[in-house]
Amino acid sequence: QVQLQESGPGLVKPSETLSLTCAVSGYSISSGYYWGWIRQPPGKGLEWIGSIYHSGSTYYNPSLKSRVTISVDTSKNQFSLKLSSVTAADTAVYYCARLGVTTLSCWFDPWGQGTLVTVSS
Amino acid sequence: EIVLTQSPATLSLSPGERATLSCRASQSVSSYLAWYQQKPGQAPRLLIYDASNRATGIPARFSGSGSGTDFTLTISSLEPEDFAVYYCQQRSNWPPTITFGQGTRLEIK
Numbered sequence: 220q221v222q223l224q225e226s227g228p229g230l231v232k233p234s235e236t237l238s239l240t241c242a243v244s245g246y247s248i249s250s251g252y253y254w255g256w257i258r259q260p261p262g263k264g265l266e267w268i269g270s271i272y273h274s275g276s277t278y279y280n281p282s283l284k285s286r287v288t289i290s291v292d293t294s295k296n297q298f299s300l301k302l303s304s305v306t307a308a309d310t311a312v313y314y315c316a317r318l319g320v321t322t323l324s325c326w327f328d329p330w331g332q333g334t335l336v337t338v339s340s
Numbered sequence: 341e342i343v344l345t346q347s348p349a350t351l352s353l354s355p356g357e358r359a360t361l362s363c364r365a366s367q368s369v370s371s372y373l374a375w376y377q378q379k380p381g382q383a384p385r386l387l388i389y390d391a392s393n394r395a396t397g398i399p400a401r402f403s404g405s406g407s408g409t410d411f412t413l414t415i416s417s418l419e420p421e422d423f424a425v426y427y428c429q430q431r432s433n434w435p436p437t438i439t440f441g442q443g444t445r446l447e448i449k
Contacts, residue, residue, distance in 0.1 A: 255438075265376075265384065265427055267438040278436045281341075314383055321390075324372030325431045325438065328386035328395060 221246040223315050223331035231309075231338050237302040241315030241331060242295075248273050249293040253318035255327060256289060256300045258311040266311075270318055271298055305338045312336075342366050342432050344441035352449040359415040361444045363406075363428035371407045372430060378443075379424045387426075388413065415446075423448050 227239035241254070248254065255270035269279040271289045279287050283302070291298040302309060312335050316327035343366040353359055363373065371391040376384040386395040388404035391411060401416040415422055428441040 264442045265429075265440040267440065270438070280437060281435060319389065321372075323370060323431070323433065324374075324390055326374035326386055326389040326395075326429065327376075327384070328389075330383035330385070333383050 221317060221329055223317065223329060225313060225315050225331045225334040227313075227334060227336070229335060229337060231305055231336060232340050233306055233338055234304055237300070237305050237309060237336055237338070239300045239313055239315075239334065239336070240297050241299070242297045243317075244296070246317075247293075248291060248296050248298065253320050253325070254291070254298050255316050255318050257314045257316060257327065257330075258309075259314070259333075260308075260311045268300065268302075268313075307338050310336065310338045341435070341437060342369060342430060342439060344428050344430060344439055346426075346428060346441035346444045348444060349442075350445045350447060352447050353418055354449045355418050355420055357418050359413075359418055359422070359446060361413040361415075361426055361446070363411040363413070363441050365409045365411075365430060368408045369430045369432075373404075373406070373411050374429045375404055375413045376427045376429065377422075377424050378427065384427060418446075420448075422446065 222244045224242045253270045256268040269289045271277045286303045288301040312333040314333045316330040345364045347362045373391045375388040378384040392404045
């Protein structure tokens with residue numbers, strides 16, 4: 220059974236870089252699949268941040284692209300998110316998830332439990 | 341960029357009733373739409389992918405239909421645990437993006 224677990228600081232100062240890691244168990248990232256990050260501001264809806272293939276190919280939300288870096292470490296079976304120059308608007312629960320992908324579709328399953336990151340001085 | 345619009349924003353029903361949730365895309369997404377359920381304090385859970393395929397372990401009372409721009413998630417007979425927020429999601433090939441609808445809150449009447 221594939222399980223994902225997010226980790227990282229729960230509090231980040233404005234203008235600094237948010238860094239999170241998603242540890243994957245029950246499946247080897249190097250075997251395939253895309254992996255992604257999604258966030259949800261308190262009381263609001265879901266926003267896709269970006270996705271990465273096990274080979275390192277990435278796709279980012281155009282609205283965040285200039286500030287986002289997603290990387291993968293197959294040796295540790297984990298992937299990571301960095302979001303730079305954060306503001307209060309980046310306060311959210313951050314989820315990692317595996318993507319099921321076909322030629323024209325994709326879906327997120329399973330998801331990590333999520334981790335709340337607050338941007339505040 | 342494809343925009344997904346869900347309606348209604350809130351749906352008030354009683355256990356045992358039938359729920360019909362709508363997701364409309366601003367342009368055709370063929371049959372490539374997913375649905376998720378999210379309960380308070382929990383991560384979203386995949387219900388339906390490719391518009392009509394139930395994910396593993398999802399009860400048969402959940403069904404998805406539609407193609408092109410109009411999609412529906414139907415819960416045939418509501419159980420108490422079905423009251424939650426539901427999101428639709430699609431993928432665009434160009435630009436390569438993933439978008440979610442704004443959600444429909446299904447509440448107990």
